[in-house]
Amino acid sequence: xxxxxxxxxxxxxxxxxxxxxxxxxxxxxxxxxxxxxxxxxxxxxxxxxxxxxxxxxxxxxxxxxxxxxxxxxxxxxxxxxxxxxxxxxxxxxxxxxxxxxxxxxxxxxxxxxxxxxxxxxxxxxxxxxxxxxxxxxxxxxxxxxxxxxxxxxxxxxxxxxxxxxxxxxxxxxxxxxxxxxxxxxxxxxxxxxxxxxxxxxxxxxxxxxxxxxxxxxxxxxxxxxxxxxxxxxxxxxxxxxxxxxxxxxxxxxxxxxxxxxxxxxxxxxxxxxxxxxxxxxxxxxxxxxxxxxxxxxxxxxxxxxxxxxxxxxxxxxxxxxxxxxxx
Numbered sequence: 001x002x003x004x005x006x007x008x009x010x011x012x013x014x015x016x017x018x019x020x021x022x023x024x025x026x027x028x029x030x031x032x033x034x035x036x037x038x039x040x041x042x043x044x045x046x047x048x049x050x051x052x053x054x055x056x057x058x059x060x061x062x063x064x065x066x067x068x069x070x071x072x073x074x075x076x077x078x079x080x081x082x083x084x085x086x087x088x089x090x091x092x093x094x095x096x097x098x099x100x101x102x103x104x105x106x107x108x109x110x111x112x113x114x115x116x117x118x119x120x121x122x123x124x125x126x127x128x129x130x131x132x133x134x135x136x137x138x139x140x141x142x143x144x145x146x147x148x149x150x151x152x153x154x155x156x157x158x159x160x161x162x163x164x165x166x167x168x169x170x171x172x173x174x175x176x177x178x179x180x181x182x183x184x185x186x187x188x189x190x191x192x193x194x195x196x197x198x199x200x201x202x203x204x205x206x207x208x209x210x211x212x213x214x215x216x217x218x219x220x221x222x223x224x225x226x227x228x229x230x231x232x233x234x235x236x237x238x239x240x241x242x243x244x245x246x247x248x249x250x251x252x253x254x255x256x257x258x259x260x261x262x263x264x265x266x267x268x269x270x271x272x273x274x275x276x277x278x279x280x281x282x283x284x285x286x287x288x289x290x291x292x293x294x295x296x297x298x299x300x301x302x303x304x305x306x307x308x309x310x311x312x313x314x315x316x317x318x319x320x321x322x323x324x325x326x327x
Contacts, residue, residue, distance in 0.1 A: 067131070070131045070132070070135060071131065073135055074131065074134055074135055074138065077135065077138040077139060077142060078138070080142055081138065081141070081142055081145070084142065084145050084146065084149065085145075087149060088145070088149060091149065091152050091153070091156070165223075166246055168222065168223045168267075168268055169222050169223045169224060169244040169245050169246055169248065170222055170244065170246065170248060170302070171221035171222040171244065171248060171250050171290050171299075171302040172221065172222060172268070172302055172303075172304050172305060173219065173221050173222075173268065173269065173303065173304070173305035174210070174219075174221070174303045174305060175210065175218050175219055175220075175221050175250075175252060175286055175288045176210045176212050176216055176217070176218060176219070176275060176286050176288075177216070177217060177219070191205060191206065191207060191208060191296075191297075191298040191299060191300065206289055206296035207251070207253075207287050207288050207289035207290075207296065207299055208287075208288050208289075208299045208300060208303075209285045209286070209287050209288075210275075210285055210286045210288060211283065211284070211285045212275045212284065212285060212286060213275065213284055214256055214274070214275055214276055214277060214284045215256060215274045215275065216274060216275040216284075216286075217271050217274060217275075218252055218255065218271070218272055218273045218274060218275060218286055219268075219269050219270065219271060219272065220242055220250075220266040220267065220268060220269065220270045220272050221250055221268065221288075221290075221302065222242075222244045222248065222250070222268045223244060223265075223266065223267050223268050224242040224243050224244035224245065224248075224250075224265070224266060225242065225243050225245075225263070225264070225265050225266075226240060226241070226242055226260045226261065226262055226263060226264045226265075226266060226272070227241050227242065227243045227249075227262065228240065228241035228262060229258055229260065229261055229262050232278075232279055233278075233279065234279055234280050235279050235280055236251070236253035236254065236279050236287065237253060237254045237255065237276070237277075237278030237279020237280070237281060238253075238254070238255040238256070238257070238258070238273075238276060238278040238279070239251060239252055239253040239254070239255060239279075239287075240252045240255065240258065240260065240272055240273060242266065242272075247292055247293045248290070248291070248292060249290075249291040249294070250288070250289065250290055250291070251287075251288070251289040251291070252272065252273070252286060252287075252288060253279065253286070253287035253288075253289075254275075254276055254277060254278050254279050254281045254284075254285060254286065254287050255273045255274065255275065255276045255278060255286070256273070256274045256275060256276025256277070256278065257273055257274055257276070258272065258273040259271050259272055259273050259274075260272045260273070290302050
């Protein structure tokens, strides 16, 4: 029960009830209210920090897991960036060493790295913003490099396909196969000055004579188009000329018969006819020529199929011997 307070008034010579001023009562009320609010907030803070609810505990665990995963992702992005950079170095070597062209320019390779802030729409929270911004920047830079590398590989594929066509077209195998051993060549007369078997004088021999029995298969030495199938009685006799493109042509002379006609497209290793003894010839053989820009060159440089360095050396030595040609 509230007790009232009385004070003696000397003017009235009586006790009067004491009333506190409004300001003091208001101050007291504000003080008590503030104390209650502060105490409540302090209790709320302690309750949440020291004694979080089950839902808050679950969210905290989820946040910690996400932080760990983002750090792991950042580490993986660093590893992938290193791998892509290594791939770019190999790409540069392929461009330069294999195809003889300039590799990707470094400014193009690093395009998009830096520039405007990619995390502009991410809320800058204290604990997550730095990690998120780093991940976004690394992922963006990696994406650019992968796109550039894809474009580079597409160009390499185009060059490889064109180079494959080039390699298939270049004469690179022997036109005849002696028996079951493709490396065996029993009779050979090479490119250069030789004693003509009919005129008995030194003459320039513009091809290689492969001695072989009549009927031996003659193969196209590269992909190309048959541009001539001739039936001469003298000179080259029955002969075929193939245009391989890339300024290469080959001639196959003194044939017995043909398996192709003018205008046919042939593949490397395809049968085009058989060995004969037609035209100005003293024995069954194939006279084989290689022309670059319509000029005869030494065919031995284009007979590389399946030969080891030692075997190729023997072939060159046989072809360089000063003997008689067969035509």
